[in-house]
Amino acid sequence: MRLAVTLNNRYNQELCDQNQVHIIMSEQYKPDIWRLQVQWNVRGLVKALKHPSAGIRRRAAQSLQTLGATGAIGALQSALEAERDAAVREHIEAALRDLRQPAPASPSTPSPDAQIEAIIADLRSGDQARIIAAARQAADIRAMPAVETLVVVFNRSQTPLKARLAVAESLLTMASAPVEISLLGALRNPRWQIRYKSAAVLGQLRAEWAVEPLLRCLSDSQRVVRRAAYQALLKINTPQAQRGIETVRQRATRRKRGEAPAPDEPDEIKWPEHEHRTIHTAPTQPLDPATLGKSPHYRQNQEDKSKPQ
Structure with a gap:
């Protein structure tokens, strides 16, 4: 009898310890709401509505509102019914109002x-x-x-x-560019050293969106900038980048042979007219490695490179 009571007490103690560990782990897990938002991860944000932290629940509701996630209306309504924190309830209610609001008819002169x-x-x-x-x-x-x-x-x-x-x-x-985008402005800086570094970093980031600006840098007045842009395009290696590289190679071959350029081949690749307004824009943030490491595209590229081929 005494042995049975001892075993029962020990079993109950183990259950309490397991529950305590589960509670601690739940409280320690803090989803990255900003990352879920930029990844358009509605499911992850809906899950965050049930997190023990009121701050995380509030930010999850704000992110769903920012994304216009109408598919999360049901989850927000359920979260509102279960929510006891007044501040969080206000943000959930604001998100529901915004997501349920029908698109307004376009007036002749919009406000x-x-x-x-x-x-x-x-x-x-x-x-x-x-x-x-x-x-x-x-x-x-x-x-x-x-x-x-x-x-x-x-x-x-x-x-x-x-x-x-x-x-x-x-x-x-609008001078609101994150560090990755600020590199685009650096490509047009009057100082060739900044243009060179910007092209090199865009290559390290595998910035597929920057292929067109890098192709224009192949006509830069400084050879080191042209070479940095060329190396960046090799690293990015998208079909568009490959076509641009092949065009440059053909142009170089024709010039070595003393042949005339193709009829449709410009002497230089010019920036489009609508981009002239930012041609001398400097980066809005420092281009240091610590800051670049925060870029989601940089982290993804680093993870891809670490995977076994």
Whole structure:
């Protein structure tokens, strides 16, 4: 009898210890809400609505609102019913109001708020032409409320490359560019040393969205910049980059042979007219390795390189 009581007490103690460990692990797990948002991970954000931390639940609701995740309305409603924190409830209610709101009819002369809402809607559409037009419009009117959506769209891997470049140009014009995008402005800096370093770092980041600007740098007045851009394109190695590299090789071969350039071959690759306004824009953040290490694309490339071939 005494042995049975001892064994039972020991079993109950083990159960308590296991439950305590589970509670501690649940409290220690803190999802990266910003990363979930830029990855468009709605499922992960919905899961974060049930996290023990009120701050994480609040930020998850804000991110779902920013993404316009109408598919998460049901989860937000369930979270609202179970939520006891007043501040978190306010953010969940605000997200639900925003997500349930029907798209307003476009007036003949849209108000500034309606214009920004239309820009954000186009940025979220996933359509390349709409994203490019919205990004340029955001830059033209300095639509600062759209900056967060622009960053999310830029970091989303499904965004077409031409659209990502347009979004990068927009953020650069509004002086709100993250470090990766600030490299685009550095490619146009009057100092060749900065242009050279920018091209080299874009190659290290495997910045597929920057192929067009790097192709233009192949006509740079400084040979070291041209070479850095060429090496960057080799590292990026997309079909567009490969075509540009092949064009440069053919041009070099023709010049060595003393042949005339092709009829459709320009002497230099010029920046498009709409990009002239940012031609001397300097980086908005320092281009140091510690900062670059925070780039999601840089981390992804490092992980890819570490995988066994």
